[in-house]
Amino acid sequence: MSGKKLLNTVERCVDENLEGLVTINPGLRLIKDTRVVVRADIESVKKAGKVTLLCGGGSGHEPAHAGYVGSGMLSCAVAGSVFTSPPPQDILTGLRMITKDNPGGCFVMVPNYTGDRLNYGIGMERGKHEGLKISAVTVGEDCATSSKDKSAGRRGLCGMFLLIKIAGALAEEGRSLDEVTKLSQLAVDNMGTIGLALGACSTPGSNGPLFTVQPDEMELGLGLHGEAGVKRIKLLTAKETVKVMIDHMTNPENSTHLPVKKGDRVACMINNLGGMSVLEMNVIAKETIQYLEGNLGLKVDRAYCGAYVTSLEMAGISISLLHLNDTFTRCLDAPTSAPAWLVPLLGPGQTDRQTPAPMMPIGGPSSEVQEAQGLSxxxxxxxxxxxxxxxxxxxxxxxxxxxxxxxxxxxxxxxxxxxxxxxxxxxxxxxxxxxxxxxxxxxxxxxxxxxxxxxxxxxxxxxxxxxxxxxxxxxxxxxxxxxxxxxxxxxxxxxxxxxxxxxxxxxxxxxxxxxxxxxxxxxxxxxxxxxxxxxxxxxxxxxxxxxxxxxxxxxxxxxxxxxxxxxxxxxxxxxxxxxxxxxxxxxx
Incomplete structure (x- = not known):
């Protein structure tokens, strides 16, 4: 990519992005002089004593995270600069807005990146010092890393948004902060994501792509900011690519793999990292579900496909899997007003996805049709x-x-x-x-x-x-x-x-x-x-x-x-x- 973008200024592109979001979504509000988006009805939520939810991350991942603010999902989203963790002061501002005078407390989901962990930690510790009731889970479900050596841990990828949907529904049901936290941790422990890129993105103001992928290559296992993956592989067909990704994600020899076995019920999220066409995404969705069901014997009860979290215009995809139980399934199906949430493509029992074409009546065409077929x-x-x-x-x-x-x-x-x-x-x-x-x-x-x-x-x-x-x-x-x-x-x-x-x-x-x-x-x-x-x-x-x-x-x-x-x-x-x-x- 060339780096060409239709913006006003590099300096204010993040702020203008948020201003545009709240302009076209009346259920959202932007806290003045910050990069913090909250529900317009946040006071009624606090008055009801329900648990509120906060998450956020670097900009450039739109519609994440602010697009998931709404009933049944986030109460507040905090944005950082492009590919940069939100500052502690904005995190604290968000915590104050949705937690002060709220007996239900606040549940925070922290993406597992060093900068996010540090900045969220600072913001939460300051909030707790002020008497705010806060509980948190660190989200890292990346299945790319195969090394058993100590590292920063699994990165938080698209599985974050399955978690936001589940935690948001639990909060909407009136569950306690402790219940929301425990069930959210269970979800994190039972999900995995693998990413793949055909090409890089470019950040606003840059002169070119963040990294280079050769025309005949793909990179397996890269992060949302373009962090290097586990290996470069030759360009494959959609079917072959899906197999490579899922096999790596579920390989028992991979220390970060997601264990699966025949008959497991799963939700699948197929995410567009920003630069894939809808045509490609539909082909990938077909191949993914067919491989999970046909080759691995899994039951795909819920499947989602679209741009849930992007890396600007990166040409790539990620596939996330979540083991389902009745609670998670109910939460995924619960209503939400968050503008970015896309409904599932697949529901339970929808295994027959084609219908036969109309057939000619038994016995062939009628005499009238035969007569109209023409002279020999x-x-x-x-x-x-x-x-x-x-x-x-x-x-x-x-x-x-x-x-x-x-x-x-x-x-x-x-x-x-x-x-x-x-x-x-x-x-x-x-x-x-x-x-x-x-x-x-x-x-x-x-x-x-x-x-x-x-x-x-x-x-x-x-x-x-x-x-x-x-x-x-x-x-x-x-x-x-x-x-x-x-x-x-x-x-x-x-x-x-x-x-x-x-x-x-x-x-x-x-x-x-x-x-x-x-x-x-x-x-x-x-x-x-x-x-x-x-x-x-x-x-x-x-x-x-x-x-x-x-x-x-x-x-x-x-x-x-x-x-x-x-x-x-x-x-x-x-x-x-x-x-x-x-x-x-x-x-x-």
Whole structure:
């Protein structure tokens, strides 16, 4: 990452972050001249004598920690500078705000980092000296370290937020400070987390990333601030990556492992460290749950996926597991108003996550459907259609680079690749001429088959447009197949493209070539042979395709591009000209 960020100043970015948070969340308040966020209704909580909760850490981990302030979770969150522990004075301010005159006392969760332990210790000791009732648990559930040597201990990672949810629910139930503390410690003792990064983050004001991960590598077991992990490994697939992470987390030879056995009930939190796409996270979530259930035999009763605690824009993930009992499960399901808490993706008994597609009635299609499937033509006519399809596919594949080059001017440079991909699939499904795989003797059904192929294989707007064309055309070929019905099929396909795509002739799209060919074919068919009429139609289509280079784009992706940059013919129109010419060559 380059370090580029959309901020006002580096100096005030943490403060403005908190000011923005409370601006859009009316249930939160920011204590003036501090970096301490509290519940807006904190006085009523204290008056009820319920245990209050405090936690915090360095900024740059948003939505942590202030995003978890709300009923059923934190009463107060204290923020430090970016990747820096909160100062003791702000911790003490938070403790005073939520603990003074509160008989229930305050439960504090301390992330297991040296700076946090020291600063929280100072703040809590001062608070206790003032008579505040405080109890604390240090949270460290990192499973990365394999050494048995004395160290600072397991780091506090994403498991912290499962704990905040459990402790918050217990406090909301009216449990005593002692009960909240003991059950929270039990949760910490029964959870584990492992992290992994594909790339580093950059802090505000820096000139580059905090560390470097090579393009073909990943780092296993790193900390939230980019602290080195246990090892670098080669880039793997999502499935392989999940296996490596969970195997390390649960490996009995690892001194910080989380013990698991078949049949254990667990909650799983799959956390985005900031730079992963939703697409990647969903794939990782699928692989994680499948591995836990299918390979390890665990029962994943609750699963969460999203950005719970980040490291700015670090491209990476963490996976946390918590052994469940009935109390923890109830607490995880309890309501909360904290803005950052995301509901679980999975509940108990939801093991079947797919539903079958609608099936055709037993006995096949009805007589009405069978009648509508279209007229059959002779074997000889079917052979000619076979040859035409094969010729069209070969022609489109031969111009792949040319069309991609044209598309690079106004799109993403893949028009030729898309057309070639569709052509390749059609050709594969076409099979051998003696036993064709497509219904070449039934033009209506053939048109529907082609529609299905292009929409699933080509995708995008090109696949959609051609699918519309073929689907609409098929209805005109059900009862007879003549030159006139081929013209009607072409007209119906064009009308569908216009109706749903929004383009008109002259808008610099594939429609320009199609429209010109159809209009000429219709005009010439009245006084010429079908082949001669189609020859003139092909010429008109080619001329219209070439003329698109002088048109202003008013539809499609090219309409978003400056007219000064559009100097070549539209690739979609040129593709139409190519397949029209290929058809003609097989007709003469």
């Amino acid at each position: 033509i002779s074997k000889a006519e079917g052979d000619r259609i076979y040859d035409i399809i094969e010729k069209v596919c070969d022609s489109l594949q031969s111009v792949k680079e040319m069309l991609d080059g044209l598309d690079s001017e106004s799109g993403d440079g893949d028009c030729g690749s898309t057309m070639a991909r569709g052509a390749q699939c059609i050709k594969e499904k076409l099979g051998k001429k003696e036993t064709p795989g497509l219904p070449v003797t039934n033009p209506s059904q053939l048109s529907l088959e082609l529609a299905s192929i292009v929409e699933s294989v080509m995708g995008g707007s090109s696949g959609g447009i051609y699918s519309l064309f073929f689907t609409a055309a098929s209805s005109q070929l059900q009862k007879e197949v003549t030159s006139q019905t081929w013209l009607q099929a072409m007209a119906a396909g064009i009308a569908a493209i216009q109706r749903y795509g929004g383009a008109e002739p002259g808008d610099r799209t594939m429609l320009d070539a199609l429209w010109a060919a159809k209009e000429t074919f219709e005009k010439k068919l009245a006084d010429s042979s079908p082949v001669e009429a189609f020859r003139e139609a092909v010429k008109a289509g080619e001329s219209a395709a070439e003329s698109t280079k002088d048109m202003k784009a008013r539809a499609g992706r090219a309409s978003y591009v400056s007219a000064d940059l559009l100097t070549k013919a539209d690739p979609g129109a040129m593709a139409v000209a190519v397949w029209l010419k290929a058809i003609l060559e097989l007709l003469v």
